[in-house]
Amino acid sequence: MKWRDALLVAVLAACGFFAWHWLMSRKGQPSITSHRGQAESLGQQEAPREHTLKLHSVGMGRPGDISRQPGSAETPPPTILQRLLAQDEKVTQVTREQIEAYLALNKTNAQSLLAAWQAAGDRDYLKQAAALYPNDPAVQMNAIALDVFPGRQREWLDRFKQAAPENSLANYLSAHDYFRNAKPELALKELAEAASMRGFSDYTERTLQDLEEVHMQSGKTTAEAKAVAMAGTLLPHLKPLKELAQEIGSLQQRYLATGDATSAEAVARLGWNVGQQLTVGEGSRYIINQTVGLTVEQELLTRLPPESQPDFLLMPVKDQLAAIDGRKKALREINPLFDQLLATANEIEIINFCDRMKLYGESAALEWLQKRQGDR
Numbered sequence: 001m002k003w004r005d006a007l008l009v010a011v012l013a014a015c016g017f018f019a020w021h022w023l024m025s026r027k028g029q030p031s032i033t034s035h036r037g038q039a040e041s042l043g044q045q046e047a048p049r050e051h052t053l054k055l056h057s058v059g060m061g062r063p064g065d066i067s068r069q070p071g072s073a074e075t076p077p078p079t080i081l082q083r084l085l086a087q088d089e090k091v092t093q094v095t096r097e098q099i100e101a102y103l104a105l106n107k108t109n110a111q112s113l114l115a116a117w118q119a120a121g122d123r124d125y126l127k128q129a130a131a132l133y134p135n136d137p138a139v140q141m142n143a144i145a146l147d148v149f150p151g152r153q154r155e156w157l158d159r160f161k162q163a164a165p166e167n168s169l170a171n172y173l174s175a176h177d178y179f180r181n182a183k184p185e186l187a188l189k190e191l192a193e194a195a196s197m198r199g200f201s202d203y204t205e206r207t208l209q210d211l212e213e214v215h216m217q218s219g220k221t222t223a224e225a226k227a228v229a230m231a232g233t234l235l236p237h238l239k240p241l242k243e244l245a246q247e248i249g250s251l252q253q254r255y256l257a258t259g260d261a262t263s264a265e266a267v268a269r270l271g272w273n274v275g276q277q278l279t280v281g282e283g284s285r286y287i288i289n290q291t292v293g294l295t296v297e298q299e300l301l302t303r304l305p306p307e308s309q310p311d312f313l314l315m316p317v318k319d320q321l322a323a324i325d326g327r328k329k330a331l332r333e334i335n336p337l338f339d340q341l342l343a344t345a346n347e348i349e350i351i352n353f354c355d356r357m358k359l360y361g362e363s364a365a366l367e368w369l370q371k372r373q374g375d376r
Helices: 002-026 036-040 080-085 096-105 110-120 123-132 137-145 153-163 168-180 184-195 204-217 222-232 238-257 261-279 287-301 317-334 337-344 347-360 362-375
Strands: none
Touching: 080 222, 080 337, 096 110, 096 204, 110 123, 110 137, 110 204, 123 137, 137 153, 137 168, 137 238, 153 168, 168 184, 168 238, 168 261, 184 238, 184 261, 204 222, 204 347, 222 347, 238 261, 238 287, 261 287, 287 317, 287 362, 317 362, 337 347, 337 362, 347 362
């Protein structure tokens, strides 16, 4: 697209100028990513084991006491789905013996090791995957997002970019690392390159499928395994993407503070691209991705004049913000349908929903579910 080519040229030409301003304004000031409250304002929810977002938070707002009810003749023990709704973390875990059996069945390949890491919460499996399969893009992405090898992050980023040259996620993670290391000119260059790409893959579908297999092999029914995998799949790439957006927003705010509206808008365009990767296309397959992406877009647009219409928007800023609010509200309203499915549906319906989600995305699957419930 012409605007992408123009953006690439403009940003590359401005990188040195942006870098100088960024470094001058950063001296003596804490990074925006250092404020926990601001991180939480982007919807950050930390998983107990990996401190990263999950594919779907099941049972949010429900009393977490079902798993503690004693079993008896009158009160049978809770089912796996009931425990899942009660946010019983143990229901997503698999024993080491079961994991080792799963690895043996799959010849300890890269995908099985990534699934083992997620199911066990043990990064040793991820490190083993990195040692055995250092050129696998999914392994690289997870190792980078979790900073598994401190001090070697750039090595892994360069390897990821080489292994997946059309995946803009590699460039975004690289930009995040450059910002963290006070190299904004290189970060902006990565953002400009990412803006010229169409590809974006976080390999979540692969992980989800493998986790389903882990849980089925551990003895769960097909429906239980699919539901537990959906609730237990971790998305480690979202945290660095949110931090990247915060760095971009911080830079945008500094330009505005000095009256440089042109540079602030150019930076907002780069941040907008990050959000768009999560709100449209392959990066938007899951509601948590969309929610993070919409919040990123919202945070950047709120700093621009409400009546203005930058060339990367199809409508004025105030109208775009209203549209974002509408989408976030719609997601909040439809998201609890999965909990309702777990509480009331039979196993075939749960299987159908999870399969549809993998094929068409979570929003489409929830809309299908909503229509079915409305037709009853």
